[in-house]
Amino acid sequence: ILNVEQSPQSLHVQEGDSTNFTCSFPSSNFYALHWYRWETAKSPEALFVMTLNGDEKKKGRISATLNTKEGYSYLYIKGSQPEDSATYLCASSSGGSYIPTFGRGTSLIVHP
Amino acid sequence: DTGVSQNPRHKITKRGQNVTFRCDPISEHNRLYWYRQTLGQGPEFLTYFQNEAQLEKSRLLSDRFSAERPKGSFSTLEIQRTEQGDSAMYLCASSPPQGRNYGYTFGSGTRLTVV
Numbered sequence: 001i002l003n004v005e006q007s008p009q010s011l012h013v014q015e016g017d018s019t020n021f022t023c024s025f026p027s028s029n030f031y032a033l034h035w036y037r038w039e040t041a042k043s044p045e046a047l048f049v050m051t052l053n054g055d056e057k058k059k060g061r062i063s064a065t066l067n068t069k070e071g072y073s074y075l076y077i078k079g080s081q082p083e084d085s086a087t088y089l090c091a092s093s094s095g096g097s098y099i100p101t102f103g104r105g106t107s108l109i110v111h112p
Numbered sequence: 113d114t115g116v117s118q119n120p121r122h123k124i125t126k127r128g129q130n131v132t133f134r135c136d137p138i139s140e141h142n143r144l145y146w147y148r149q150t151l152g153q154g155p156e157f158l159t160y161f162q163n164e165a166q167l168e169k170s171r172l173l174s175d176r177f178s179a180e181r182p183k184g185s186f187s188t189l190e191i192q193r194t195e196q197g198d199s200a201m202y203l204c205a206s207s208p209p210q211g212r213n214y215g216y217t218f219g220s221g222t223r224l225t226v227v
Contacts, residue, residue, distance in 0.1 A: 004154070006154075031212055032212040032213075034215050034216070036215070036216075036218075041220075042220065043115070043116070043217075043218040043219055043220045043221070044155075044203070044205075044216075044218040045218075046215030046216060046217070047215075048215075049212070049213055049214060049215045051212055051213060089154055089155070091154075091155075093212070098212075099145070099157050099160055099168060100157075100216075101157065102147075102154035102155045102156070103154050104152065104153055104154045105154055
């Protein structure tokens with residue numbers, strides 16, 4: 001994998017559903033993995049920065065895991081709420097560069 | 113601290129004109145980044161400053177683009193002879209000197225439309 005890839009591209013869920021997204025990144029020379037939430041008309045907001053294989057981080061109903069050996073991270077949202085509607089971006093510093101490369105994001109829409 | 117501030121929020125310009133954007137990072141952050149986002153894409157890296165030194169530039173940054181951070185505080189991004197393909201959201205971000213455990217703080221961006 002040469003680029004950072006996110007799936008799915010978009011997701012519609014009902015309020016209360018739990019959901020998860022995937023971020024795939026180059027596993028060689030891994031440095032850091034970032035997750036951001038970007039709501040319309042606002043700034044991207046940092047959710048997590050993970051650096052160690054096996055890292056798991058949690059912030060309220062949102063959690064993330066990291067596998068640097070196989071080059072993927074999962075973001076989980078438990079009991080989605082309409083205010084969780086946003087684009088979720090992941091960014092990886094790996095492959096020899098310290099500057100994060102962003103994926104295209106996963107657009108989440110939570111319907112009441 | 114009011115976070116990362118970008119001005120203007122929106123800019124409409126005619127093809128061929130020059131435009132300049134400004135970014136004021138968080139005062140304690142010595143690292144500053146410019147990214148560009150076009151429709152359907154993630155933010156693409158343009159350039160990176162540590163203090164006043166421009167340490168990295170993307171191949172995306174053509175000769176028409178120049179960025180400065182003269183005193184290691186605010187930064188400007190100038191685009192000369194704008195083209196329609198330059199229409200995008202230009203994002204600025206800053207981060208502290210402590211290293212890789214810290215995420216970026218982004219500004220709200222400047223949306224450029226070239227007509």
